Amino acid sequence: MDTQSYLPVQPGVGMEENFLSLDDILLSHERLPIRTECSFPRLGFLDKSSDSQDIPEGTKMELPLWLSKGLYEKKRRVLSVELPKVYREGWRTVFNADPNVVDLHKMGPYYYGLGSQMLHFDSPENPEIAQTLLQTFMGRFRRNMDSSQNAYNEDTSALVERLDCLEKALFSSGQSGLNSFQSWEKGRASQLTASSLVLNYRKRKINDIQP
């Protein structure tokens, strides 16, 4: 049984993010291509490529997801968000053709998470994006399951390098099932071992505590 000193919060995956999930925090820093729909006075320093004081209307720039999500509003058009190219028509055809050949780590690494977040921006292609995300996940499921349930005691870095972060988490939960079964079968589960917490614990010296 693997014990950890803390329980990480799982990513929210869908339209909602988990506030305390480290993956979702990293995800919210992904950059999105946007186009400003009104001028932003005195925010010119955000756009490094121009020297003007303001950001004029119609500028194309990149903003992190958290900022675009906060600024985006359906009624007052502040900015419009363009789809990153992996979610556009061309790549969607690739994903629908054979999701197994795509290197999602290079594309993402938060392909599913970012794709679900893109649905906030009311693009007309939303239903297709949601459909492609689901199809991609289903198409890659079998390979992910087989590799996670069969790779025992071997280097898995080649297997996980093309996986999205979400799939990596699934892979490791598949591995934990396999490892616990294998260690039981080999009789290693019946041996008592010290908890990793105890092993990591060192006695505190009085000098370390007092400044």
Add this chain to the structure above:
Amino acid sequence: MDASEVEFLAEKETVKIIPNFSLDKIYLIGGDLGPFNPGLPVDVPVWLALNLKQRQKCRIVPPAWMDVDKLEEMRDLERKEDTFTPVPSPYYMELTKLLLNYASDNIPKADEIRTLVKDIWDTRIAKLRLSADSFISQLEAHAKLDNLTLMEINTIRAFLLDSLNCMYKLRSNQQPGSSKGQFTDF
């Protein structure tokens, strides 16, 4: 759930032993055991049988299904059928491992039995994976887990549940009108 916890549950199964000592009936919370007379077979839980065996106080009679002919028949049936066939005991894998590890001298053809049970296990796990895949690819909502044992479910549980969870969320993206999908403004 850990594999060793499943093993713990399996130790409640009864097995026949032939003791070589005599003892009156013993009264335990889980039920009464005994009386033990030398040479007379008696049913006891596996944990007690293994303990007595390790102290060389008994001989274990292997369960009826732990037999090369029967297991071969089962293996062939398992390979032929597309669905899961009924297993002789809900804890066949655990019992085989426990009994063969501690009492292999009481079980004829122990090595062959070990290989056969492993074959059956591998066939069933392959089927389990196949059905999990079709479960996912056909977007099913429920599945019947007839004839699956706890240990088999346990090996795939973590992975399958996490995947289904992700899939549920990706599917709920497709209905943006639902209240869960709406994001709250900052």
